[in-house]
Amino acid sequence: MPIPTPFHPRTSELCRSYRYKDWSGYIAVCAYATYADREYFAFRYAAGLIDVTPLFKYDVTGPDAASFLARVMARDIRKLKAQQVSYACWCDEDGKLLDDGTVWRIDDNHYRVTAADHHLAWFHRNTAGLNVTITDVTDSIAALSLQGPLSREILNHATGSVVDGLRFFRLTNTNIANRDVIITRTGYTGDLGYEIWTASEDALAVYDAIYEAGTPLGMQPAGLDAMDITRIEAGFILNGVDYFSANHCLIESRKSTPLEADLAWTVQLNREPFIGQAALKAEKARGQDRAFVGLVMEWDEFEAHFAEHGLPPEICSAAWRDPIPIYDTLGNHVGQATSGAWSPMLKKNLALATVKAEFATPGTQLRMETTVEYVRKTVPVTVTEKPFYNPERKRK
Amino acid sequence: MTTQQYDAIVIGGGHNGLTAAAYLAKAGRKTLVLERRHVLGGAAVSEELYPGFTFSVCSYVVSLFRPHIIRELNLAKHGMEIIPLEASYLPLPDGDSLCRWADPHETRREIARFSKRDAEVYPEFGMAMNKLAQFARHIIDNKAPDPTSTRISDLMQLLKLSKAFNQLDPDLMQLNMQLLTMSAVEFLDLWFESPVLKSPMSVSGIIGTFLGVRSPGTAYVLLHHYMGEIDGAFRSWGFSKGGTGQISNAIANAARSFGAEIRTEAPVDRILIERGRAVGVVLPNGDEIRAKTVISGLDPHRTFLGLVGEKNLDPEFTTQIKRFKMRGSSGKVNLAVDRLPQFRDGRTGTHHLRGDVAIAPSIDYLETAYDQAKYGDFSSRPYLNVVIPSLVDPSVAPPGKHIISCFVQYAPYDIKEGASYWPNRREAFGDAVVDTLAEYCPGLKESILYRQVLTPWDLEQEFGLTEGNIFHGELSPEQLLFNRPASGWARYQTPIRNLWMCGSGTHPGGGIMAAPGELAAKTMLTSGAV
Numbered sequence: 040m041p042i043p044t045p046f047h048p049r050t051s052e053l054c055r056s057y058r059y060k061d062w063s064g065y066i067a068v069c070a071y072a073t074y075a076d077r078e079y080f081a082f083r084y085a086a087g088l089i090d091v092t093p094l095f096k097y098d099v100t101g102p103d104a105a106s107f108l109a110r111v112m113a114r115d116i117r118k119l120k121a122q123q124v125s126y127a128c129w130c131d132e133d134g135k136l137l138d139d140g141t142v143w144r145i146d147d148n149h150y151r152v153t154a155a156d157h158h159l160a161w162f163h164r165n166t167a168g169l170n171v172t173i174t175d176v177t178d179s180i181a182a183l184s185l186q187g188p189l190s191r192e193i194l195n196h197a198t199g200s201v202v203d204g205l206r207f208f209r210l211t212n213t214n215i216a217n218r219d220v221i222i223t224r225t226g227y228t229g230d231l232g233y234e235i236w237t238a239s240e241d242a243l244a245v246y247d248a249i250y251e252a253g254t255p256l257g258m259q260p261a262g263l264d265a266m267d268i269t270r271i272e273a274g275f276i277l278n279g280v281d282y283f284s285a286n287h288c289l290i291e292s293r294k295s296t297p298l299e300a301d302l303a304w305t306v307q308l309n310r311e312p313f314i315g316q317a318a319l320k321a322e323k324a325r326g327q328d329r330a331f332v333g334l335v336m337e338w339d340e341f342e343a344h345f346a347e348h349g350l351p352p353e354i355c356s357a358a359w360r361d362p363i364p365i366y367d368t369l370g371n372h373v374g375q376a377t378s379g380a381w382s383p384m385l386k387k388n389l390a391l392a393t394v395k396a397e398f399a400t401p402g403t404q405l406r407m408e409t410t411v412e413y414v415r416k417t418v419p420v421t422v423t424e425k426p427f428y429n430p431e432r433k434r435k
Numbered sequence: 436m437t438t439q440q441y442d443a444i445v446i447g448g449g450h451n452g453l454t455a456a457a458y459l460a461k462a463g464r465k466t467l468v469l470e471r472r473h474v475l476g477g478a479a480v481s482e483e484l485y486p487g488f489t490f491s492v493c494s495y496v497v498s499l500f501r502p503h504i505i506r507e508l509n510l511a512k513h514g515m516e517i518i519p520l521e522a523s524y525l526p527l528p529d530g531d532s533l534c535r536w537a538d539p540h541e542t543r544r545e546i547a548r549f550s551k552r553d554a555e556v557y558p559e560f561g562m563a564m565n566k567l568a569q570f571a572r573h574i575i576d577n578k579a580p581d582p583t584s585t586r587i588s589d590l591m592q593l594l595k596l597s598k599a600f601n602q603l604d605p606d607l608m609q610l611n612m613q614l615l616t617m618s619a620v621e622f623l624d625l626w627f628e629s630p631v632l633k634s635p636m637s638v639s640g641i642i643g644t645f646l647g648v649r650s651p652g653t654a655y656v657l658l659h660h661y662m663g664e665i666d667g668a669f670r671s672w673g674f675s676k677g678g679t680g681q682i683s684n685a686i687a688n689a690a691r692s693f694g695a696e697i698r699t700e701a702p703v704d705r706i707l708i709e710r711g712r713a714v715g716v717v718l719p720n721g722d723e724i725r726a727k728t729v730i731s732g733l734d735p736h737r738t739f740l741g742l743v744g745e746k747n748l749d750p751e752f753t754t755q756i757k758r759f760k761m762r763g764s765s766g767k768v769n770l771a772v773d774r775l776p777q778f779r780d781g782r783t784g785t786h787h788l789r790g791d792v793a794i795a796p797s798i799d800y801l802e803t804a805y806d807q808a809k810y811g812d813f814s815s816r817p818y819l820n821v822v823i824p825s826l827v828d829p830s831v832a833p834p835g836k837h838i839i840s841c842f843v844q845y846a847p848y849d850i851k852e853g854a855s856y857w858p859n860r861r862e863a864f865g866d867a868v869v870d871t872l873a874e875y876c877p878g879l880k881e882s883i884l885y886r887q888v889l890t891p892w893d894l895e896q897e898f899g900l901t902e903g904n905i906f907h908g909e910l911s912p913e914q915l916l917f918n919r920p921a922s923g924w925a926r927y928q929t930p931i932r933n934l935w936m937c938g939s940g941t942h943p944g945g946g947i948m949a950a951p952g953e954l955a956a957k958t959m960l961t962s963g964a965v
């Protein structure tokens with residue numbers, strides 16, 4: 040049975056829909072109301088507040104902390120400055136993805152890693168010869184994500200204007216309601232946003248202060264359903280949905296490399312050895328087999344399928360994540376869409392897909408399966424650059 | 436007197452004999468099953484020993500049963516129902532406990548209380564074992580491979596020949612090698628640090644063997660116990676509704692529906708052999724029943740040294756059969772109780788009891804239990820695997836009352852006073868088991884309405900299991916595959932023409948699996964023997 044997070048006393052009071060799910064063993068709100076629209080629009084027009092405590096969190100300390108992280112991560116973490124955060128992925132010896140997450144440098148020899156999956160044992164296996172301590176702080180640190188155009192203003196209210204100068208992918212130590220917190224300018228919505236990290240015992244006080252500051256500005260408590268739509272608009276890959284950690288794969292073909300997951304920009308190949316380096320170099324030389332791409336559905340043919348039955352086109356109000364086959368224009372199977380959503384901002388059907396590398400160029404026309412009145416059809420989709428939605432305020 | 440002719444006579448109405456009969460009858464062969472006891476099932480049997488309480492007298496949980504047999508014999512229709520176990524619970528002497536659940540995150544949190552690292556390695560271990568088990572499953576769903584050489588040292592080479600094995604990645608090959616040679620504890624030491632996790636996991640390596648958790652070769656048996664667990668930790672271990680005898684009854688019903696004839700209280704005295712061929716069986720009263728083929732579901736000792744007789748066998752073969760290790764090491768204590776047992780830890784509710792409960796507090800505890808057995812004693816504080824089936828299947832006990840089934844190891848067949856002295860020690864053995872459990876469950880003794888104690892001697896006398904071996908022969912690596920039960924005779928055929936074997940002493944081995952019965956019948960049918 041999943042357990043409550045430290046915010047549960049508040050979130051459960053607000054969650055009128057009783058729609059929860061298990062997120063890494065914690066009870067997580069899917070949506071506070073029957074539909075997630077209000078929460079979605081809060082993310083895009085005001086701010087949404089979501090409990091992200093279930094993320095796995097590891098503190099990495101000691102003189103060799105940076106060397107250790109440089110060894111396990113595909114990114115060269117030694118370049119990270121104090122109070123800086125970076126997005127990284129890590130692989131097994133064969134260069135197959137294990138997970139992706141953020142790495143922060145809190146100060147000189149103190150780093151934190153957030154992840155979708157647990158890695159303590161794997162990290163420990165790779166500490167040989169290094170003076171480093173890794174502590175699982177998942178249960179002792181509660182986390183909130185405050186995302187949306189007004190998130191800065193709300194946090195300024197709550198902290199006394201400390202986030203004004205906080206740049207994209209930076210962190211600051213401050214306090215809210217007299218409780219110590221770390222604020223990172225990060226998030227999973229592709230918008231202006233922050234994440235607030237605090238000791239579990241301070242969670243409720245911090246929540247109350249942000250809630251009080253945010254409510255007059257239209258902030259809404261938000262659940263995973265709304266966040267899922269925003270992360271698809273942002274083109275973010277999701278471990279366990281768009282790719283599978285090599286640890287959990289029974290067969291090779293299920294595994295992915297960072298190149299295949301479109302995470303090459305996070306990989307620094309030419310440096311001291313790191314785990315998976317040789318395999319990744321070889322892959323780069325050989326060329327990748329698959330690619331992770333954005334797809335936008337062409338509307339007219341989709342609408343026509345419904346019109347045939349005298350129906351208006353059906354728009355799904357929630358994101359989906361049941362894989363759907365993708366074909367080339369000749370009808371050959373070339374990959375699968377692994378998640379998708381109707382974008383209320385863009386008024387388009389979006390999907391994230393893994394396709395054979397030769398079909399990955401933006402503009403490539405493909406076909407995606409869809410079911411209209413119980414009959415399977417295909418509709419045209421166009422390979423499109425990610426992110427689909429990328430407001431300037433995200434970085435400003 | 437000679438009676439009518441059958442295509443096949445199956446000796447022994449254990450679940451494997453019944454399975455063989457069902458497949459033969461389904462193929463249109465005129466088949467007769469002869470069972471010595473008054474009930475069918477052998478070691479997969481349900482009996483109402485105390486009014487209102489139906490005991491799974493011997494075997495008590497199912498996991499290896501081959502799913503395709505359920506489909507092919509339509510066993511669901513004939514009454515086979517399996518209810519999954521929900522947890523694996525380990526109470527500890529200090530009042531703490533560890534419970535492993537189907538929910539991976541819940542399990543991770545439980546293990547993390549003892550070791551955060553182990554908590555994370557646990558699913559990795561499960562994944563690796565599942566990959567290996569997939570390979571192993573390929574083996575148990577097929578006849579034993581035909582070796583070019585039959586020495587045990589060639590086992591690995593033979594495995595390498597298999598296509599499935601070649602598909603394993605190098606890490607897994609190495610793992611497989613380790614499994615074949617290491618002890619359960621050594622193997623688990625490669626993965627885990629917490630003894631609290633290792634001791635209940637290691638016991639899978641000793642079930643039904645006269646070996647300790649630190650004896651080489653026991654690692655392989657761990658794998659055997661993972662084979663039934665393909666879709667996640669504990670889900671595919673199950674209780675059979677109505678006790679494990681219901682599985683046997685369902686197979687018997689299927690066999691009858693295909694026209695097989697099944698008789699109980701019909702012991703076979705010997706196999707009728709004329710000019711080196713089996714031509715039927717002889718009953719204790721001298722009656723003969725003739726058949727084109729005879730299939731024995733008994734263990735290899737009983738079949739060859741008992742029903743065939745050494746005089747009909749090649750001495751070298753006899754030596755091999757005699758060398759096939761039986762050495763029973765386990766017993767069973769079944770209790771009817773008037774209330775649910777209360778363990779000392781603070782867990783509320785009953786979820787943690789809806790699976791199996793292990794009394795295996797430490798590796799040293801297990802090894803000490805083994806030491807006593809080595810010197811001819813039963814363990815005064817034995818390893819127990821306890822289930823309370825009535826919690827999940829209320830049909831087996833009156834409302835509010837329960838059955839506690841305790842599988843016990845070690846109880847060596849050869850106690851120092853000699854095996855036949857066991858009846859004099861039976862109650863002392865029962866007391867040791869109840870005392871052990873009562874240390875974790877205060878109030879247990881007062882709740883007992885009825886107690887059945889089965890020593891290895893009883894398993895032999897009552898159930899026909901030679902030396903009380905629960906698997907018709909140890910599942911150690913040298914007694915598996917093409918060596919089960921004898922090299923050159925691992926494909927259900929015997930040196931006596933028209934005599935076949937189909938019990939747990941043949942490939943792929945013991946447990947409620949039905950595979951030996953199925954594979955034996957299919958081999959006979961495809962080879963045109965019947």
Ligand SMILES: Cc1cc2nc3c(=O)[nH]c(=O)nc-3n(C[C@H](O)[C@H](O)[C@H](O)COP(=O)(O)OP(=O)(O)OC[C@H]3O[C@@H](n4cnc5c(N)ncnc54)[C@H](O)[C@@H]3O)c2cc1C
Nearest residue numbers: 447449450451471477478494495496703899905939946947
């Ligand atoms: C105490 C105990 C606990 C166990 N626990 C489990 C468990 O939880 N899960 C699991 O999967 N496995 C368990 N096992 C193992 C499993 O029960 C056996 O491997 C399996 O049931 C054997 O089936 P079989 O058909 O091969 O042989 P048996 O069940 O032994 O059948 C042989 C039959 O032949 C009959 N017979 C003997 N002599 C004659 C004769 N001369 N003439 C006619 N009939 C004769 C016997 O009465 C018996 O019915 C356990 C076994 C025991 C003893």
